[in-house]
Structures are given as structure tokens and as C-alpha cells.
Amino acid sequence: MTDTRWTELGALLRANANELVGQWVRRQQEDLSLRNNLLKAGELDQQSREFLEALVRTMQSGGSTDTNSESWSAVRDLLATVSRSRARQGFTPVETATFVFSLKQPLFELLQRSGGDIVQNMWQVTQVLDSLGLYTTETFQRSREEIIARQQQELMELSTPVVELWHGVLALPLIGTLDSARTQVVMESLLQAIVDTGSSIAIIDITGVPVVDTLVAQHLLKTVAAARLMGADCIISGIRPQIAQTIVHLGVEINDVVTKATLADAFAIALTRLGLTVGRRRVPAKES
């Protein structure tokens, strides 16, 4: 391909930039007519203008049509910003990619009017716009994945609260499936809470854990061992009948860990170890 043709195209675009942006923005507004509430007024106009500006600058500076090359980095950064903001605002991938693709029609009309080697020009422009559109979609996808990953992280932290049942007695109600990553968070937050509160007894309640397999059991035992190393005793409570059966069938050895069927039983044990008792208050007999 010839660099001069590319530079000439750039000059042509610059000369007609205002007209192009006007038509392009109108097309996008037609496509997005239902989504007007998502975009602030003027935002679309500004994004389009900036994109065209960057595109023209890159074209005029010569360089290749390979949009992955260094000379296109300004355009790529701009597109990345646009598609990230659209991913957050809740646009669909199609709508995001349309941002680039809808430039084609006004651009082709302009090329047709200007004459010259229309087929060659069209081919080059199509090539560039297509790869930029694909890049937009890819960035959109990546931003979405980042959002999902962050939500997963937040969910993980939310789902492992450590509560203080009594002075020196912690409880860790586990809800949901335990995998290695979650166990790590559970273990860290429990041990940190033990240090912070100076508790000597921790109750791990697994009522909300749907399935206990060998891996989960091993994770639990590790947590108990780590707490014991720090000087706190662990009680595992909330063991449902099916889970008790599973544990025995799997041959998991949890002999040296105190286990209780309900959180209440575990709490009673904890109180006893601390030398505390819970009793009913004696109600003085009514005088009649």
C-alpha cells in the first residue's frame, strides 16, 4: 500500500471533518434512539469528534494500516475509554461496536463524491474500521469481565462475616460452597478476628454449606489447625445428617476436632469452657 494515498485520505477527512461528524452522530442517534437516557447530551458528539480527530491525525502521520501498531495507540486508547465507559453504563456489545461501524456510511459517501480510486480507498478504510470495531468489542468484553471479577471478590468478602457471640467467643457462619480461594479468605478473616478480639474459642458453623467433600473437609481442618496454632480452639457446628454421613463415607478423620449438631450446642460448650452458665432468672412468687 502507498503511504501517500493514506495521507491524502487523511487530508480529505480533515477537510470534511465537520460534515462527517454531523452525519455520523445523527446516524448513531438513530441507532441508539431508545438509549438516549444512558448517554449524557453532548457526550456522544464529543466522543465522535475526538475519535475522528485522533483517526485523522494518525492517518496524516503516515504509518501503516495495521491498527495494532504503535502509531495507532492514541486511537486505541480513545476507543478503550469509550467502550469501558459504555460497558459500565450498560450498553450491549452490538451498540458499543456500532460506534465505530456507523462511521462507514458517511465516510463511504464522502469517498464516492471525492472520486479517485474508490475501490482501493474503500478497501483500506474498511480494513481499518473493521479492526477498530473488533478492538472495541474486545475491550468491552474485557471491561465486563473485570466488573464480574470485582463483584465476585466483593461477594466473597461479604459472605464471610466473623461475629462475636460473647466476649471471647467468635462465630463464623459459612454460607455457600467452599473452594480454595474462599477458604483462604475465611481463614484469614477468622485468624485476624481472633487476634483483634483476643478470643480463645471460635465456632465454625457450616449449616449453610450445601456440600462437604474431602477438599472442603480438608480446608476446614486446616483452618482449625491454624487457629489452634494461634492458641484458639475451634468447634465445628451445624453438621447436617447427610453431611455427617458423607464425612464418614469419605473417611475424613476429624477426631480431634469438637463437632456439634447445632450452633446452640456449640455455644453452650464455649460458655462452659469459659466458666459461664446461662440460666433462667428466678421470678419472685407473686404475692396475692
Add this chain to the structure above:
Amino acid sequence: MERIPILKMGRFLLVSIQVDMDDRTALTLQDDLTSQIVKHHAAGVLIDISALDVVDSFIGRMLANTAAMARILDAHTVVVGMQPSVAITLVELGLSLKGVRSALNIERGMELLQSIAREAMPELEPTDADLED
């Protein structure tokens, strides 16, 4: 070379590890501690590792071995103030420090040692004379 001080408190020895231990320091500590146990007829050893952020398998095994040696010399070992990260590391390394008792802090560790010693030799309550020498 750094040497970790061993303090005597009544019938117990107190070791506070304030520096990151290398293997030589650990071995020296083991030597010193065993000889001090014999010298003072110690009934218990309290090892404070609250300032220790990092342990490796060697230090972990050294702790377990020290406890076992102390046990042979008729002294109980209590490790106090272990950091969460250290506990997780030890568990991941598969070192559960069998034979070592743990406590959250020095205060609880002392109580634990005293109760163990009382169970072992109820007739030998620490007297003023013990505390003086």
C-alpha cells in the same frame, strides 16, 4: 551473631523472639534453651513469637523439636502470639506443631503454663523462695 535472650521467671523460662531468625540463630537458641532448662530445673517454657512475621519450614520444625526436647527434660512449651500469616504458613507447610501448646498472648500463655504445671505437680506450688532465686 545475634543471640536470643532467655529470661527466667520463677519456674518458667521466657523466650521472646524479636528478630527474624536465621538457621544459625535458631540452632543456638535450641542449645541455649535446653541447657537453661536443665540449669534452672524449669517446669515450662514460654516462647513469644508475636514479632515474627515470616517462618519457614526449618524454623517451624525447630519450634516443634524444641518443644519435644523440653518435654524430655520435663518442661512444657507454650508458643504465644503467633501471627495469622505465620499460622497459615505452618498449616500449609503441613507442620501442625504436635506437642506444642499455643496461647493468644503472654498473659494467657502464663496462665496455661501455670495450670499445666499445677496439674503435673500439684504439691509444688511456686513459693516465694522459688521466685527469689
